[in-house]
Amino acid sequence: MTxxxxxxxxxxxxxQSLPDDATLKQRKxxxxxxxxxxLRRWFPYKMWCEEQKKYLANYGGPAPRSSKQEESHLVYSEEGQLKSKLDLFNEANQS
Known part of the structure; x- marks a missing residue:
């Protein structure tokens, strides 16, 4: 398990232990x-914080920022659409 x-x-x-009407403050x-x-340090704490932010965003917390790693494969096409580099490569090689 990671x-x-x-x-x-x-x-x-x-x-699952919280009531359905729990406030954001109670959830935090x-x-x-x-x-x-x-200890609240290093990589385990970073993973905890990221997952906690994702969860709390569903209940009024701020939305987590997407990481550069997740977006690094995305680029804008000539039409101004956000596409993956693989999709653009495949489109270019189909002609």
């Missing part, structure tokens, strides 16, 4: 209390 998967599992357990507190990785 750090990200472990974080998701704990967040889902917290989610529950997640803070459920942190599973010991």
């Amino acid at each position: 750090w990200r998967q472990a974080a998701r599992r704990v967040i889902m357990e917290v989610h 507190k529950a997640l803070f209390d459920a942190y599973p990785f010991g």
